[in-house]
Amino acid sequence: MSIVTSVVVTPIAFRDPPLLNASGIHEPWALRSIIEVVTDDGTYGLSESYGDEQTLSQLEKVAPKLVGLDVFHLNTLHRIVQETVGGGQPAKTGMELAPGTVQATTVPRIFAAFEVAFLDLMGKLTGRSVCELLGGKVRETVPFSAYLFYKYAKHKFADDPWVDKWGEVLTPDDVVRSAKQMIDEYGFQSIKLKGGVFEPEEELEAIKALRKAFPGYPLRIDPNGNWSVETTKRLLPQMDGVLQYLEDPSPGKDAMAEVHDVSSMPLATNMCVIGFFDFPEAIRKQSVDVILSDHHYWGGLQATRELGQICRTWDLGLSMHSNSHMGISLMAMAHAAATIDNLSYACDTHYPWQEEEVIVGGKIAFEDGSVRVTDAPGLGVELDREALKELAENYRKCGIRSRNDVEEMKKYDPTWTGKSPRF
């Protein structure tokens, strides 16, 4: 059967390295929510979403209203989400470092969290993989990129003695070393560097070092809107022909459009186009060439396919964004990506930065930088309930309730404001 009898939302925390970005630094613990939707025959569907306080409270508000709902009735799920947490006008999208936490994405974000669990259930109930429910694979494996960060060797202000295996990454040589380490382990065939941290010229030195060390590898840099239009324009000649695409160099649709006007490189975004509502303005202004999808805030796996249709229609490229996440999200991302023919770039993932896992079998294996999409019913991943207990215990103990990279950075530098664009 297929009627929802209970919904359980479990917040978890897992260790996150001290990764640097435009806004500050990752805290020692990253938060996620694990969503279990159980139907009347005891089958459960899994999903994973943000774990910040606001999302948790919204998930908890919707959860009890889903009891009695047929898991095929996604349109009713959407109405329930809209009615329960959809109050208020969407905020205007400016530049969003964390699109999963802004008001404009509330309805698609909360809908997506449940939609994935419903799809997992629909798959289990019909003996079909989630990607078959999305029309079936157009590719057997989904390529991801090596997602590099500048970082410190360890969290200076954490009680936890954990030290990650990636060491300090502050110089171009460090960046190349960490790329080698990650590519050796995962086999990635393209590279993204999270920028917006140091002087842009320094970061471009790292890009040039990567170009030299990895000839033929597509390269990207993502300054998270931390470069002014003037700065970006000054740097364009150094990047042109070197990068596969330039991600969010400057903040907002107008700034991106100004850059776009003079750039021969494709411009990508997950900051100034974070939902369907951003398209009319972004297309009118010709702000971007490539959209970084993310089912977690775009409204789920089917919405990601609709996004694919819009990108096909307006001849925009389509890639995929990531936050810190576990294997449930990774498989959901892979199922969607496997079914969208024009999602033709390697997807982003933070997955290598996490050591912990909440699914049976531990960390998902990569083959040559790609994830093989399972043919098993649903998402093809099962919850490791012992691991869930431990990670839920982490959440209780860690004291973090909402991601705040700015506040964490203030511990290192009390003058830090996170103001952007800084360069």
Added chain:
Amino acid sequence: MSIVTSVVVTPIAFRDPPLLNASGIHEPWALRSIIEVVTDDGTYGLSESYGDEQTLSQLEKVAPKLVGLDVFHLNTLHRIVQETVGGGQPAKTGMELAPGTVQATTVPRIFAAFEVAFLDLMGKLTGRSVCELLGGKVRETVPFSAYLFYKYAKHKFADDPWVDKWGEVLTPDDVVRSAKQMIDEYGFQSIKLKGGVFEPEEELEAIKALRKAFPGYPLRIDPNGNWSVETTKRLLPQMDGVLQYLEDPSPGKDAMAEVHDVSSMPLATNMCVIGFFDFPEAIRKQSVDVILSDHHYWGGLQATRELGQICRTWDLGLSMHSNSHMGISLMAMAHAAATIDNLSYACDTHYPWQEEEVIVGGKIAFEDGSVRVTDAPGLGVELDREALKELAENYRKCGIRSRNDVEEMKKYDPTWTGKSPRF
């Protein structure tokens, strides 16, 4: 099981009244194709599409390549259709009286014909209605409009002695009488008049007579692009506040944009936006306010939902177009429409003009102008094989192989050219 073992495409013909339009007059027989896809357990899925020679030959080319395909694998179906009939560049969309026959719609049109049969099978195999496979109903019944035509009492040049029950419709009084007849029988709660036939002022007299006879009923007129921009502008003041929307008054995106610029009435189209490929230009030029969807050439039921997302995103209205069709198409249209919240206008249908039927139980009943969407698995309609034999025999005998309203009109008026805009 779910593997395709055979595909049967049967062309049929059924009687069509002498309906007048911008291009000429309907021939005595309308053509359709009935598509049966059979899987390895003997289950069959149904669909209905165009019956013109070109579509039939394209369906026949694709059909044998579907043997062995899993009916859940719609993305593979799309690839096969693209590879088999997708050669050549799409033609430029100008003004299309019959979007289902132009080259630009070949791939979506042929894909849609099979997609509906595959969805019917997926529904039967999982015990789910097609609308549940599309996320479930947002409305229990789908409203349609009374779709009025100017017409002659009978086909003057047909051997067939058949005379339809609608009589001659040439004057405003006739139009009101036929509206009453149709609304009495079907309960429709909005009215569309196919225009572009007589002098625009005459047709607007009919609209005014309808307004008087049916106060409160939303009214539409569709001149099929047969009015020049100048003519449309002259007529706008007479229509403003009277029409729910004005459908394709003038031909093409530029002409529609010129009208749009000065119209306070919504402009609708199924002629200058007939596929996703038309959106960038139509939105840039602000040519239209309402898109008339049609899964038969937009690429199927899922594509109609994607179209819904685009309309939601750009704040366009969404309605539904129709050609002469049988009950399989009517139910497919209703299943899609039942799942799309922003498909908020009554849909068009030619269904009342047809007396014959190819499904078990005969003509589908309307309740207060609406079709109730079945909860039965799949589309919820079964093929009447005796009726299919008769209609296939009609096809063999009727001699018509492609719709040609212009040639038919030349029999009445040898000077007829069908050139447009005529007014």
